[in-house]
Amino acid sequence: MKLDFDGIRLQAPFYDETHREWRDSVVRPFIDKEIVPHIEKWEKDGDIPLEVYQRAGEVGLFQTGYSEAYGGVTDGVDIFHALITGEELARPGAGGVAAALTVHSIALPPVINFGSEEMKKKVAPGVIKGTHHISLAITEPSGGSDVGNLKTTAKKDGDHFIINGSKTFITGGLKANWFTTAIRTGGEGIGGISLILIPADAKGVSRSSVGPKQGWICSDTATIYFENVRVPADQIIGKENEGFKIIVNNFNNERIGMAAGAVAYSRVCFEEAASWAKVRKTFGQPLSKHQVIRHKFAEMLRKINSTQAYMDICGWHIKNGTPNAADIAMLKVQATKTMEFCAREAMQIMGGISYVRECKTERIYREVRVMAIGGGSEEIMRDLACRQMEL
Ligand SMILES: Cc1cc2nc3c(=O)[nH]c(=O)nc-3n(C[C@H](O)[C@H](O)[C@H](O)COP(=O)(O)OP(=O)(O)OC[C@H]3O[C@@H](n4cnc5c(N)ncnc54)[C@H](O)[C@@H]3O)c2cc1C
Structure with missing residues (x-):
């Protein structure tokens, strides 16, 4: 088993050739070419240039799930394509990039689903092309x-x-x-x-x-x-x-999208810690041979896999028109708790090197709280689930 981002990914039957192609031919090449080399500069500037949105629009990054009438693609597309996008945007380990480039995915769906025809025509094509925000x-x-x-x-x-x-x-x-x-x-x-x-x-x-x-x-x-x-x-x-109902339904997609990101960030932490633990020697042997450290990896992967499985089941329900808001709320808690755990454990495994800014886990550790609070905090998510349980 390769202990990297792809090697540790739990394989599930919900993903087919179209999802793999979307990842390998469109999303990953775009991110590797247009995003990864620039992250440090963008983080220093505190901004992403507007052209990046346009280039993302040109490769079709923003099209999935939006109607063809406005420049989107729905044919052959399901929620798992969006989850792949979220996962891949998390792979560079810079949450600001993912948040900035996908914000349309929480703001445009209400317009597309409930706006007037004139409103949709005015707003959607530009957003999908990446020329408008x-x-x-x-x-x-x-x-x-x-x-x-x-x-x-x-x-x-x-x-x-x-x-x-x-x-x-x-x-x-x-x-x-x-x-x-x-x-x-x-x-x-x-x-x-x-x-x-x-x-x-x-x-x-x-x-x-x-x-x-x-x-x-x-x-x-x-x-x-x-x-x-x-x-x-x-x-x-x-x-x-009657806006509250739209807002609440809209939250489902935001939350499962955040879960996809959180699971992927957890895998980034795992990968970084594993590659370090195999070469770093302490007390005469690699870190990865010390039982206490080995158990940290098993614990991380156990949480990553169970979260991924929960997410895929929630995705399957969304795809089949039976989304469950309570499950999606609990999934978000589960996913951000997993991210929090993996960021912590990966830093412990890597020691001092994890504290420098070139380490992806360092940034991911700093971005745990916004994932656990934004889009519905842990406390509110648990409360929502309890209300649905009619406790
Ligand atoms: C970087 C970033 C980006 C964001 N982007 C957006 C965006 O694009 N659009 C947008 O609308 N919002 C956005 N948010 C806001 C985010 O959704 C809110 O921060 C979040 O919903 C919590 O609201 P609050 O910060 O006002 O905390 P509050 O509502 O004041 O709550 C504070 C704390 O108390 C807890 N709490 C509240 N009520 C209860 C209760 N009844 N029982 C127990 N605990 C409780 C909460 O869980 C939270 O931990 C963003 C936030 C951040 C940090």
Whole structure:
């Protein structure tokens, strides 16, 4: 068994030749050529050049799962192609790249699935080509977990909404042309929330960076301010006051995508630690021959494999139209716990060398928390699962 990223991957019957071809002919070559050589510079700059999105668009990285009518590809495509994309984007061990390049995957689906035809035509083709950008704006300065209590408001004024409030921690927020925004259009609670598409260049929209971060450094993270922003009422996504359901369903794809990334980051940590442990000698023998160290590898792989299997089953349900939000929520916890464990154990195995920035595990260790908090924190995910269990 080769103890590298591919060699330790659990083989599952859900992946066929089309998934392998997608990985080997499209995603991996693009990442190796256009991303890997530039990561250190982008991390230093705290940004990814706009051309990279366009080049990703040209090879079709953003097409999968979106309708052909807007430049996407659905024919022969399923959730496992998206999971492969997430996995491969994690392989360089730089979460900021993955977050920045895939943010459309959480912001565009509500537009495609519930927007007007005119809205889809205006927004989707450019995003899929990588020439335009869209972000999902749910979290507010007053909190992100309790979506039902969000405070940004939209008041009707004839055939327009007037929007006031702010959003924060918005991935890609500085680049976005549009925001898929959760807004209170009605009364209190989840029954008063709608999704509205807000153009970033609308009068009254301003934005700033949240400032230096622990990880995801090359991905911009923004606070967005809305001050009396006038948006035509037909920019609503779905029906008025029925946005919460769209948001919740949208979370399923975001969470399984994050799980794919987390399992792949765990494999990166395993690979790096294994190649080190086989050559590094202590007390007269390679680290990999010390029982305490060997057990760390068995524990890592045990967690990686069980997480991958859980993820693939959740993926199979999504593919077959029977997604289970509780399982996907628990999967996200399982995946980020596995990533946390593997980042820790890999660093312990590698010792001091793991603490320098050229080591992928060093960055992955710094990016554990955003994976465990963003897109629904561990506490909120467990609570969601318990609610579905009717505990
Ligand atoms: C780098 C980054 C990128 C992000 N990108 C986006 C984005 O693109 N779009 C977007 O909308 N959001 C984004 N987020 C926001 C993210 O989704 C939120 O941070 C997350 O949902 C948690 O919200 P919060 O930070 O406001 O924490 P809070 O909601 O204030 O919660 C703080 C802590 O308390 C815990 N907690 C809260 N309520 C309970 C409870 N009832 N019981 C037990 N524990 C509880 C939470 O688990 C959390 O650990 C991003 C965040 C980061 C860090």
